[in-house]
Amino acid sequence: MKFLVFVKQIPDPEIPPARFRIDPQTNTVVPPVGSSPVVSLLDELAVEAALRLKDEHGGEVTVVTLCNNPAMNVIKKPLAMGADELVLLQGQAFEGGDAFSTAQALAAAAAKIGDYDLIVCGTQAGDWDNGQVGPCIAEALDIPCITSVGHMEIVDGKIRGERTIGDTTETVEAPLPALVTAGNNVGKARYPKLRDIMAAGRKQPQVWNAQDLGIDHSRVGAAGALTKVRRLYVEESVGECEMIEGETPAEAGEKLALKLREMRII
């Protein structure tokens, strides 16, 4: 089995609101000093889901990431978790892309790698939260796509994924090759062992630019984008948290109830 997983490096989503800054010139986040980027949560769960399928069925997991400012220890985390290969898409042409033009680049990378059985992506990235790239790649490659999947398994050469719509959980089946997007109910991702982190550190990614993908510059990055961010901003804070205190924790609990009643919230 050949698995491809697309992951994204993002600024740490747990940057406290008080330290969250935006550069209005570039409409990008300015991470506070000392804050390291991370692999987007659902992408990490996508890696986990692919590794579980590999554990059961054997095969190879190739991780692909599009990133012009990679932190090597971050983008190598999937390798440390157990992925076999890492492909880094990098180049000026990819700068300023949106979901649509990013999907163009990733689909081209999938086509170049070829012979994949299953592609796994996170349902949406923890920064832009669009949830578009996965289904768009599937459309581009003309393969089935099951979104927001928790548990997944391969049965008789078909992928089966559980997804939740409202209060209903449905099991959806598709022939391979297919694309699945991992939801946040995949379960816990494995922790890389120190030995594997060291081994991943020594492994070098394959680096491809737009030319290597054989894709015209007009289709990727800002040139291929359909949408444009006009403004990224932080809303005025609604004020501090009112701390409800008491002689005992129980008294504080009672006061909270009184406060909510007084405010006519309950």
Add this chain to the structure above:
Amino acid sequence: MENTKNTKRILVVGELADGNVVGIIGELLGVGRRLADALGGELSTVFLGSSIIETAKQAFAQGADSVYAVDDTVLEDYQPELYASVIEKVCKDLAPSVLLLGATPIGRDLAPRLSWRLKSGLASDCVELSIDPETSALIATRPVYGGKALAEVDCGTTLPAMATVRPKSQAALPPDPARTGDVVLLNVYADPAVAKTRVVSKTTAEVKGIRLEDARIVVGGGRGMGSAENWKVLEALAEDLGGAVGATRGACDEGYCDTVFQLGISSKRVAPELYLAVGISGASQHMTGVSFSKHIACINRDASAPIFSEAEFGVVGNWEDVLPAFHRKVKELLSG
């Protein structure tokens, strides 16, 4: 050939459930009405399904100028490629300038596929929409970075411009029973052969009391609850508050709660009057699902937890010490 640049039509992709137009569609027609008026165009909606004509009529009273339907037994249940192919054809026929969907599980699954096929710019999960008076472009505002920032997105010049809209972010119009009309049946072939996936089984979780999405008060629990047994404390509290219980990813991973009730990125989003977070640290992926709550209160033993910077009211303490007294007081206040 029809000039697709100037139809100025706003088209809402309808959703039906249990013989009714779902709530978000009324909200989409509410915001769609404003956009149609700004563009000087028509507000339309299209429903896909089987034997849906009577139900679809409800959309007139909710503000639609015209209501379309593709009525076919093969459209009874949502299937992504099939629905995408039908709506793609409907868009060719009706040539809307703006295409709106709910940011529901179906809308979020369907919209990216349509955006790819139509080569349309799509903004997901928007909380505000407007028309740029200069360019007539669709401008969408959407929360990003777990609700820490807002992005204003220009959906571009390819028509239709597309957006999915966050449930409960828009006001529906007051229903006007005087507005009626005939549903126009569209002769679009729904070809079941395009389907690439099939549903092999379905299970529906038993919902005791109020649905999470409809609840006025949501009690949220995290990994800090410690056990499935302790989880019942939250359920009892929610019941007395007339609310529902939601969970973090951590609590679901530990098996305290069915993942159906998980709140956050890629799972449920709620916007209740009150979100009471118990033993929840406030991770960004969770807050994405609750940040549009009107009021947030929290109980957490760690005063430095991020939840305190998002909450309006906070108590520092172990939930085991705080919650029983809170619950007793709530009962006393609500009975008196």
